[in-house]
Amino acid sequence: MELKHDIDVENARQRQLGYMMSAAGLLLFIVGALLLSRVSNSRAPNAALKNISPLIPFAGIVLFGQGLLVIRLKGRHLTAWFLALPTFTFILVVVIVPTLYTLGISFIQWDALVPTRPFIFLDNYVTLIEEARVRNALANTGLIAVSAVAIELVLGVGLAQLFAERFWGRSFLLSIFIIPMMMAPIVVGQTFRMLWNTRFGAINHILSLITGHPVELSWFGDKKLALIAITITDVWQWTPFIFLITLAGLLAINTELFEAAAIDGASAWQTFWRVTLPVLRPVLLVAFLFRLIEAFKIFDIIFITTNGGPGTSTENYTLYLYQQGFQFARFGFSAAGAIIFLIAIVLISTLLIRIIGET
Amino acid sequence: MSRKKEPYIPDPLREASRKYISGGMSRRDFLKFTGALGIGLSQLPGILNTVKAQEGVMSSAxxxxxxxxxxxxxxxxxxxxxxxxxxxxxxxxxxxxxxxxxxxxxxxxxxxxxxxxxxxxxxxxxxxxxxxxxxxxxxxxxxxxxxxxxxxxxxxxxxxxxxxxxxxxxxxxxxxxxxxxxxxxxxxxxxTLLLYYRKDLFEEHADEFADELGYPLAPPTNWRQFDEIAKFFTERFAPDLFGSAFGRAPGAFWNVEVFLPHFKANGGIIFDPDSMDSLVNSPEGVRTVSEMAHSNQWMPPGITELTVVDLMPEWLAGNFAMMYWWPPVGRWSAGFGQQTEELAFLPESQVAGKTGYALLPGDITQMAIxxxxxxxxxxxxxxxxxxxxxxxxxxxxxxxxxxxxxxxxxxxxxxxxxxxxxxxxxxxxSDYLDTLLEAGEKASMDILLPGGQIYHDAIDRACTAVYAGADPQSAMDQAAAEMDALTDRLGREGQRSANASYLTLAGAYPSTNLVDAPSNLDM
The missing domain is CATH 3.40.190.10 (Periplasmic binding protein-like II)
Incomplete structure (x- = not known):
């Protein structure tokens, strides 16, 4: 009876703490919302207040949610919760708060060239959808990402097949082949900017040697060639990633499977399609998922080689958002763009993860 | 008492010295004035110090x-x-x-x-x-x-x-x-940008050029002449020497600096002063960007991916007959200061004493940045x-x-x-400075309005799109639409008022006219 009484008292205290946290969260939300509204409509707001005001309502929401959690959790769960608190706090500060902050400013016309910061709700999102340049950037993003990753998959798997066998110099070549993915993309971009150069670049020079007549292709001056050059540069850097993951997967396959296929008289091609690929499928899907997400975010190579040009022919979504947000100080607009991008990436990742799970 | 021991300075000399010290008279004018009075250079510091002390005159510095x-x-x-x-x-x-x-x-x-x-x-x-x-x-x-x-x-x-x-x-x-x-x-x-040209090549090929084209080989006065001169050299000497080279790479904000003076010389107006609608997609704008793209064929292969910084060493190596650049190239061409550690990255100038200075066709240039x-x-x-x-x-x-x-x-x-x-x-x-001074009197200004950098960006992208084969009218329509969207975002009334101020500035629309001049598009 006494123990039950103690537990009841403890639960009551806990509920009390939860109610207090929720109430404080609610209060913080209301005060923050009022402050945000006041600052947004002020012509000369205090700089510090201007920056912190979108944060306060969201801090209120978080506190409110924490309060509800404390009310619901009991005993051991609460202890576990408090043990996880440092990690949670870190994620809160580094991931959740910035994301909520970004979400918050996506509803504001926060533009350094406009003196006020009115709350415009979804207008930034509507402008984004209506913007022809955004549609072009999305198309370029999809084109570069899908074509680059598809080529990387084919080449990566092919190379992995090759390296799955033992041969002289294999370890040395393996080390050489994975160097590109260890380089900073900005360095890769600068290097390839020189390699693709029309007059002095090694690529045109090699093509000239092969064809036997001078080749002066303007790789970054032609809209189609520029997309091809960027895709090839990305393929050069990231094929080793697919190759390495696939090789690890290949080496983990039970050799008995291949022996059984050989006894059944399967050709090498049949073994690859009917045995290797189905077994590798989960590994390939994981590699594909990682690479696709990264390819959608490609920035450095385009930034350093074409800066989106000529015109907007190689401008992708991240470059566009960077220019709008960090070069032209349209913070609200680019925040809305970032949120849409986040949602799209989460949806694609979820879909792929589900497929991987089913596999 | 001590005042009486100081040298006597006549009032006109005192006044001139006061003006010189306070920045109201140039060194050259002051030297002319004192020279006319028969005052030697060695006497000037004493006179200036006396005037400073007696009059309490101090320079701004x-x-x-x-x-x-x-x-x-x-x-x-x-x-x-x-x-x-x-x-x-x-x-x-x-x-x-x-x-x-x-x-x-x-x-x-x-x-x-x-x-x-x-x-x-x-x-x-x-x-x-x-x-x-x-x-x-x-x-x-x-x-x-x-x-x-x-x-x-x-x-x-x-x-x-x-x-x-x-x-x-x-x-x-x-x-x-x-x-x-x-x-x-x-x-x-x-x-302010200048057109640098090779005096030695222009002199060497003067007769041949005049025989072929029917007019003297000199800095071009319209864009048709510009292309004809460029073509003349490129056809004869490429790939060792090209007739002209302008930075045409995307994203470096250089194309707009060439577009603006060219556009203004062609009679273009950036904004309608009443409605603030962008007029870069006007016939003048389309003509300008088409003429710019046309000139590329006489420039080095791959010019549309080269920045001005890429071109500068090639100019110093003597690879171009004409190039458009900021003032430092005039100094570096002459080899001035190339021995300093900071300029060690520059190749030794092969064009020292061979470089001429001019404005762009239309007697205009651009105060770029x-x-x-x-x-x-x-x-x-x-x-x-x-x-x-x-x-x-x-x-x-x-x-x-x-x-x-x-x-x-x-x-x-x-x-x-x-x-x-x-x-x-x-x-x-002296020629360099005289041309730069002329440029300071005739240059076109950047778009000095709120959002100017973003207006520049829209025009720059349109130029590079046209170089890559886009339809000039469509590209300029897109630029104009982006500029109009920005004007709306910043507020048309405020932009109209800022533009009205801009129009009063000397470099907003310099008096120049290539409207009826021959175009390189007719070549």
């Missing part, structure tokens, strides 16, 4: 130093484009200022272009007070003013600067630091920041700075162009 000495021990944080631009405050003016005043200068280097543009806005939004002196392109200044990031300088100017210093500018540069009636910056870099020195409204010591600016831009200190071989600050005061010191730096430095 001296006044700035005297006032700043009260702030000894403090530090000024100053932004500067990274690289050569930063060498002057790091190694010349910064240390000299510290020696004179006890105030140190912390130079914050920022990447050129949009990163430098946005850094000042971001620091202002954050309210960090990280910068005291902001080195800003006039193009960016309206945005900073509208954002409240800059301090008006009028009160400081009235208190500390000799008024004559404000008149020591060519017309285009004079109002670069003003926006909507107030002074927010003091102009500090005559970044340039710099104003401004005071941040978030600075904790605005007065000290201003005093530093006044000292840097004073006639005597700025002359020393623009003659530093490695710094990228280019002459901008009338007294710089008339300086005998500068005119004696290399054989034809």
């Amino acid at each position: 001296d006044r700035a130093v005297e006032a700043a000495q009260a702030f000894a021990g403090e530090t000024i944080n100053m932004t500067r484009e990274s690289g050569l631009q930063a060498q002057d405050p790091l190694f010349f003016s910064g240390p000299l200022w510290q020696e004179l005043t006890g105030v140190s200068v912390n130079v914050i280097e920022l990447d050129a272009g949009p990163p430098q543009y946005s850094a000042a806005l971001q620091e202002h939004i954050a309210g960090s007070g990280a910068f005291d002196v902001i080195d800003t392109a006039p193009l960016w200044m309206p945005d900073y003013v509208r954002a409240g990031a800059l301090e008006p300088l009028d009160d400081f100017i009235a208190e500390y600067m000799n008024p004559a210093d404000l008149d020591d500018f060519p017309p285009v540069y004079k109002d670069m630091g003003r926006f909507e009636g107030l002074n927010f910056g003091i102009f500090d870099d005559g970044d 340039g710099f104003n020195l401004t005071v941040s409204s978030d600075s904790r010591n605005k007065e000290l920041a201003y005093l530093f600016i006044q000292w840097l831009t004073s006639p005597e200190i700025s002359l020393q700075r623009v003659t530093l071989p490695f710094a990228l600050r280019d002459p901008y005061r009338i007294s710089h162009f008339n300086s005998e010191l500068y005119r004696g730096l290399w054989d034809d430095a």
Whole structure:
């Protein structure tokens, strides 16, 4: 009876703490919302207040949610919760708060060239959808990402097949082949900017040697060639990633499977399609998922080689958002763009993860 | 008693000395005046010192130093484009200022272009007070003013600067630091582009060219002549020598600097002054961008991916007959300062003594970017920041700075162009300075309106799209639509008012006319 009484008292205290946290969260939300509204409509707001005001309502929401959690959790769960608190706090500060902050400013016309910061709700999102340049950037993003990753998959798997066998110099070549993915993309971009150069670049020079007549292709001056050059540069850097993951997967396959296929008289091609690929499928899907997400975010190579040009022919979504947000100080607009991008990436990742799970 | 022992100075000489000390008379005029009076050079320092002492006359530089000495021990944080631009405050003016005043200068280097543009806005939004002196392109200044990031300088100017210093500018540069009636910056870099051409090649092939084309080989006066000259050289000498080369790479904001003077010479108007609709997609705009794209065929292969920086070493190596660049190329072509450590990256000039200077066809050019020195409204010591600016831009200190071989600050005061010191730096430095002064009188200005950098970006992208084969009308329509969207975002009324101010500036629409001139499109 006494123990039950103690537990009841403890639960009551806990509920009390939860109610207090929720109430404080609610209060913080209301005060923050009022402050945000006041600052947004002020012509000369205090700089510090201007920056912190979108944060306060969201801090209120978080506190409110924490309060509800404390009310619901009991005993051991609460202890576990408090043990996880440092990690949670870190994620809160580094991931959740910035994301909520970004979400918050996506509803504001926060533009350094406009003196006020009115709350415009979804207008930034509507402008984004209506913007022809955004549609072009999305198309370029999809084109570069899908074509680059598809080529990387084919080449990566092919190379992995090759390296799955033992041969002289294999370890040395393996080390050489994975160097590109260890380089900073900005360095890769600068290097390839020189390699693709029309007059002095090694690529045109090699093509000239092969064809036997001078080749002066303007790789970054032609809209189609520029997309091809960027895709090839990305393929050069990231094929080793697919190759390495696939090789690890290949080496983990039970050799008995291949022996059984050989006894059944399967050709090498049949073994690859009917045995290797189905077994590798989960590994390939994981590699594909990682690479696709990264390819959608490609920035450095385009930034350093074409800066989106000529015109907007190689401008992708991240470059566009960077220019709008960090070069032209349209913070609200680019925040809305970032949120849409986040949602799209989460949806694609979820879909792929589900497929991987089913596999 | 002691006054009686000092030499007697006649009133006209006293007045001239006072004007010279206070920046109201150039060194050349002062020397002419004293020479006419039969006064030797060796006597001048004594006379000037006497007038200074007796009249209490101080130059703007001296006044700035005297006032700043009260702030000894403090530090000024100053932004500067990274690289050569930063060498002057790091190694010349910064240390000299510290020696004179006890105030140190912390130079914050920022990447050129949009990163430098946005850094000042971001620091202002954050309210960090990280910068005291902001080195800003006039193009960016309206945005900073509208954002409240800059301090008006009028009160400081009235208190500390000799008024004559404000008149020591060519017309285009004079109002670069003003926006909507107030002074927010003091102009500090005559970044006016020149057409550099090979005098030796033009002389060598004069007869052949005249026989073939029917007119003398000289700097082109219209774009058809420009292309004909370029074609003449490219067809004969490529790939060792190309007729012309302009930076055409996307994203480097250079195409717009070529488009603007060309467009204005073709009769183009950027904005309708009443509706503020962009008119870059007008027939003049389409003609301009088409003419620009047409010229590319006589330039080196891959020109549409080369920046101006890529081209400069090739010019010095003697690979082009004509090139359009900022003023430093004139100095580097002559080999001036190439022995300095800072310029060790440049190839040795093969065009020294062979370089001619001219404006673009239409007798126009572009004041491309340039710099104003401004005071941040978030600075904790605005007065000290201003005093530093006044000292840097004073006639005597700025002359020393623009003659530093490695710094990228280019002459901008009338007294710089008339300086005998500068005119004696290399054989034809006088021609260089005379052409630059002419440019300072005839140059077109950037779009000095709020959002100017973004308007520039829209035009620049349209140009590169046309080089890559896009339909000129569609590309310019897209640029105009983007510019209109920005105008709406910033508010048409405010933009109309800013444009009305812009139209009153000397370099907004220089009087030039290529409307009926032959076009290279008819070749």
